[in-house]
Amino acid sequence: MxxxxxxxxxxxxxxxxxxxxxxxxxxxxxxxxxxxxxxxxxxxxxxxxxxxxxxxxxxxxxxxxxxxxxxxxxxxxxxxxxxxxxxxxxxxxxxxxxxxxxxxxxxxxxxxxxxxxxxxxxGPEKWTEEIIRQKRYFITDALDDFIGSTNRSEQIFIVNYLAEAVHEFTLRTNGHWIGSSKWIVRALRQYDENVAEEFVEAFDAFYKNNEKEKIIKLVHTTLKPFGGRLFEGFSMGKD
Structure with a gap:
């Protein structure tokens, strides 16, 4: 053209x-x-x-x-x-x-x-406490998989999930719209430039240098105000 x-x-x-x-x-x-x-x-x-x-x-x-x-x-x-x-x-x-x-x-x-x-x-609908609990659980589950994995191929796709899930959790719990693809970073920047920068640096460190610690820290920081990681005692659909 x-x-x-x-x-x-x-x-x-x-x-x-x-x-x-x-x-x-x-x-x-x-x-x-x-x-x-x-x-x-x-x-x-x-x-x-x-x-x-x-x-x-x-x-x-x-x-x-x-x-x-x-x-x-x-x-x-x-x-x-x-x-x-x-x-x-x-x-x-x-x-x-x-x-x-x-x-x-x-x-x-x-x-x-x-x-x-x-x-x-x-802004979007406010998440209920139950939705937040469910999201904490699934992010925790993925993070545990990421921490324990020694398979680089699997790690790549676990990290892809974490990027989507953590960005969603960050924005929805703060009453902001989410994005997809390039709009993940754009939406984070509209919310908070510093948060967006930390987010990019964490995932960039993994993709470039196979460094896990920044992603682990990011997830902990994101979940901490809502009770942190969640595994024990979680249930869904139980009478």
């Missing part, structure tokens, strides 16, 4: 919406290009509100010199996805709309943006 010839992000996105969704009620361009975080492989994330479709859908294609991911919703379907994202504590659609540059609006996008911002400001 010749980057010198392709249109600027907003211009390409506007032309895409004009050509493929002329009857849409509105559209926004979100993602890395509007946050100033784009890379050589970044695409255009476009959310379209169009009541002429029957079902919400997502599609990937290349137009106007750009890889484009379009998320097409009706005035009903976006609300369902807002609810799904809220329950899983990963507000992907809300973020795209909140931070998005308006490409087209017939009077609905500003209202949807307001709704997205209210959800983001509210």
């Amino acid at each position: 010749d980057e010198k010839k392709r249109l600027l992000p907003v211009e390409a996105a506007e032309q895409f919406v004009d050509r493929f969704f002329p009857k849409s009620l509105g559209a926004v361009l979100g993602g890395s290009v509007v946050r100033g975080e784009e890379t050589s492989t970044s695409d255009l994330d476009i959310v379209v509100i169009d009541n002429t479709i029957k079902y919400a859908y997502r599609e990937s294609l290349i137009e106007f010199g750009w890889p484009i991911e379009v998320f097409v919703h009706t005035m009903t379907s976006y609300k369902k996805f807002f609810e799904i994202d809220y329950k899983r504590a990963r507000p992907s659609l809300q973020r795209m709309i909140s931070e998005g540059v308006i490409l087209k609006d017939t009077g609905v996008i500003e209202l949807i943006k307001k709704e997205a911002n209210e959800i983001l400001d509210k």
Whole structure:
């Protein structure tokens, strides 16, 4: 793809919406290009509100010199996805709309943006004490496997689980949204830059030097305010 010839992000996105969704009620361009975080492989994330479709859908294609991911919703379907994202504590659609540059609006996008911002400001559902106990147990179980393992291949995947689980525990117990993939670190940084740095250093030390101690310390520090590691006495589903 010749980057010198392709249109600027907003211009390409506007032309895409004009050509493929002329009857849409509105559209926004979100993602890395509007946050100033784009890379050589970044695409255009476009959310379209169009009541002429029957079902919400997502599609990937290349137009106007750009890889484009379009998320097409009706005035009903976006609300369902807002609810799904809220329950899983990963507000992907809300973020795209909140931070998005308006490409087209017939009077609905500003209202949807307001709704997205209210959800983001509210934060995710608070974890119950029982959920926290369960998460402590499963993190403890994985940490014990990690400490005792002498198999490098197995350690890699135990650590992958711990990274997901510890980031989730840290953010959810502090009332913050979680992430996945690259958004794990982004979500941690939005919560606390120092916590994010400690998190990255711990896992980087293992991947580079097979050093376990920083991860072990990180897990202990994370669980300590909630009673620490949990094994003895834990049960789930017992009458």
